[in-house]
Amino acid sequence: MHSPSPSPLRFAGIVALAMFLLTLPAQAQMLLGDVIAIDFGPSTGATNATHDPDGTWNNIGAAANAGLDGGSTEAIGSGRVIVSNLVRYSNGTNTGVGFRLQTVSSGTGAFAGIGGASVTPLAGNAFTSTGVIPNSAQQDLAFMNQGEVTFTLTGLNNSLLYNLEFLAKIDIARNPNTFIANRGLGSEQSVSVDPDTAPHVYGFYNLPTNGAGNITLYVNTGNNINEFTAHINAMEVTAVPEPASCLLLLGGLGPLLLRRRRA
Numbered sequence: 171m172h173s174p175s176p177s178p179l180r181f182a183g184i185v186a187l188a189m190f191l192l193t194l195p196a197q198a199q200m201l202l203g204d205v206i207a208i209d210f211g212p213s214t215g216a217t218n219a220t221h222d223p224d225g226t227w228n229n230i231g232a233a234a235n236a237g238l239d240g241g242s243t244e245a246i247g248s249g250r251v252i253v254s255n256l257v258r259y260s261n262g263t264n265t266g267v268g269f270r271l272q273t274v275s276s277g278t279g280a281f282a283g284i285g286g287a288s289v290t291p292l293a294g295n296a297f298t299s300t301g302v303i304p305n306s307a308q309q310d311l312a313f314m315n316q317g318e319v320t321f322t323l324t325g326l327n328n329s330l331l332y333n334l335e336f337l338a339k340i341d342i343a344r345n346p347n348t349f350i351a352n353r354g355l356g357s358e359q360s361v362s363v364d365p366d367t368a369p370h371v372y373g374f375y376n377l378p379t380n381g382a383g384n385i386t387l388y389v390n391t392g393n394n395i396n397e398f399t400a401h402i403n404a405m406e407v408t409a410v411p412e413p414a415s416c417l418l419l420l421g422g423l424g425p426l427l428l429r430r431r432r433a
């Protein structure tokens with residue numbers, strides 16, 4: 171008996187699923203649902219299994235990165251690969267995603283360093299995917315002043331979108347700074363960040379890459395070396411599906427799943 175041909179919508183969904191699966195990179199790269207958690211602070215204050223029993227944080231500290239000691243500056247236009255291969259939060263395996271810091275232009279400070287400031291953690295601070303942020307990931311930070319600085323995630327999967335959240339908190343009086351994701355692209359998003367005001371967690375959602383596997387977070391601080399200093403204590407990046415892909419998959423696989431339930 172000849173079986174009926176699949177509907178055009180269902181066929182399109184099946185094709186979309188097949189194409190999506192074919193475009194997924196090897197396990198060593200970012201996959202749908204992967205989460206990357208980053209702690210900015212000295213390695214002596216790094217998160218560990220006690221604070222993070224379900225996975226592994228990436229710890230970016232002065233001890234592991236020469237010159238990033240809370241007092242040094244970066245020359246104008248210079249770049250530094252901070253971590254060449256970030257690990258996934260769930261099991262500590264490599265994602266192939268890199269992390270680069272670059273000073274775009276500078277006053278007398280620009281990127282001031284990592285660590286060097288005491289921060290009182292708050293238990294209510296939480297990221298969407300990983301929940302409450304460990305105290306050890308709140309207590310230290312990266313800080314920038316008198317210049318423009320970019321933080322770039324490299325080697326991302328271009329077929330996925332990303333949610334990027336970060337914690338900005340310090341106990342010293344600071345003025346707000348504007349953080350911009352994907353500056354200059356059609357997907358640009360911005361948020362005004364005040365490190366003195368709760369809840370201290372800020373986010374950019376459904377960000378695409380720039381087509382070359384990169385997403386960049388940009389901040390331009392004011393000229394006052396104290397009041398306008400910008401801060402990042404911790405960061406989380408989560409890979410999410412593109413809405414169009416989800417619709418196609420649901421359109422193509424929905425009838426098939428429903429038929430299986432009725433069988």
